[in-house]
Each structure stands twice: as C-alpha cells, then as structure tokens.
Amino acid sequence: MEGLALAAEHSALHTWVETSALLWPILEIVHFIGLSALLGSMLIIDLRLAGLFRHINIAATHKLLPVAVIGFGLNLTSGTLFFFGDPIRYAANTGFILKMTLVLIAGLNALWFWWKINPLMKTCEPGVELPVLAKIIAGISLGVWFGVLLLGRLIPYVSTG
C-alpha cells in the first residue's frame, strides 16, 4: 500500500487533482450520486433475493443490475481520483483500509452472485423463490455495502497510522 501511495503521490494525476480547486467538491457530489444509485438498486435486488417484497418478480429486479454497475463505476472513478489527490493519508488511514477490504469482499461476493445466482435470476418464474445460497449472497452484499457506507463517512475521523 505504501509503495502504491508513493507512486501515486508522484504522478501527474496527483498534481491535477490537488491543483484543481473545483474538482474535489465535484468528485464528492459524483461519489454521493453514485452511492445512491448503487445502494438503491442493490437494496431492492438483495432484499428481494432475501425473501422480502415477494410481490415483485425476481426476474424483473434483474433489470436494476445495470444501475448498480453504473453507480459502482461512478464511485470507482471518483474514489480513485480521491486516492490520487491525497494518497499518503488515505494509505495510512485505518477506516480507508477497512473500507477497501470490504469493497474487495463485495467484489468477490458479486463474482459469486454472477456465477451462481445471475443465471437463475433471469429465468425465475413469478412466485418462485431461489435457493438458500441466493439469500446468503444477498445478506453478505447488504452487510458489506452498508459497512462500506459507514466506514467511508468515518475516514476523516479515524486515526491515521
């Protein structure tokens, strides 16, 4: 992490983020819009897979996935630029390291979802529930993403180093 932070500190991208006065608030706004898109769509998909909102067809919630992907893309982009703007401090921040660990777990969980649940979801008939594994993956997703949300907001307040 430290090597990565030092490399980022000496990159042209770092200089750009650090010297563009308007960029930081714009990135923050994008990050909030992205998290609303990601969490809003994931909440509906995961709560439905977990067995709530049974009057909504599982196959129909599948159409929300592109919104989650767009939200994640916005936040990966804005988040990477945040990191480049202040790499040394982020790399040493316990809240940031924990948040990135959770994002990694969320990513692996998403791969698991893609492999096991996604094919079943698309063809799921109305009124049919998916296997227990779908509920487990949905539960992990909800827990991890809300953890990411909480930790992200705590980054400025937790100790560095």
Added chain:
Amino acid sequence: MFEWLEYTPVAVWVGESLYGYPFMLSMHAVGLAIVVGIFAMRDLRLLGCFDGIQFASLKSLIKLGWSGFVINAISGVFLFTSQATMFADSTPFLFKISMIFLAAICAAVIQSRIRAEGHNWDIAGRVTAGSAQMLAALSILLWTGAIISGRLVAYF
C-alpha cells in the same frame, strides 16, 4: 436566533463528544442512500425503466424509502443543532432544505398517484399520466439538487 440551540445538551453532545458527530454523519449517509436510492429507482420505474416491476408493487418500496427519510430527518436535526448558527446562515444549506421539502411533497403526491392509478398503469403496461412522469423527473432533479447543495455547505 439559533444560538440557544447550540448550547442545548444534545447539541453539545453532538459537537463535543468523540463519536457524536461522526456517528450522526454516518447515519446521514445511510439514510441518504436509502431515501435517494429507493425514490430514484421508483422515479426511473415511472419513467419507463425496469419493465416488469409492477407499478402497484412500488408502494412497499416507497415505505422503505421513507424510512431513510426518517433516519435523515433525525440525524439531520442532531447535526444541525451542533452548528445551528452556521447552518442557518448558509445559502447552500437553505437551498438543500428547500429542495428536500419539495422532494418530500413530490414523494407524497407520487405515492397517492400510485395508490390510485398503479393498477391501471400495470394493465396498460406503462404510466399513462404525463403529469406523474413529470413529478418523477422533478423528484430526481430535486434530490440531485439536494445532494449538490448539501455537499457545497462545506465549501461556502
């Protein structure tokens, strides 16, 4: 006018305790994700996305959205009290509150429209009232505006 608020025990706790302010900020992010996320998905559905999700079924999702609204009304009041005079003087903050107020009215109207017309829209396969779609578009604009002005509170 708001000075006395900053000296109430609650305000002092939020402002001075180690965990009060960050805890409320974190709750505010959670509530934001729920209320803006869910209401935006509702609006996109009304605008024609996510074909297959029944309009009538949005009613229960809207309740989930309101739970986020309540989380943020509560955490927002706590955050406000700790720096009441600063917030009351902040133009972006006043914009933010106005937009949230309008977005809440919008949400209440959309909710009653779905209750009354949702089944008909499901039979037709789309929202047949242009005014309901206008409200959905307005709602997305208002929440986006609330996020933008909310972030700018820290800069102006």
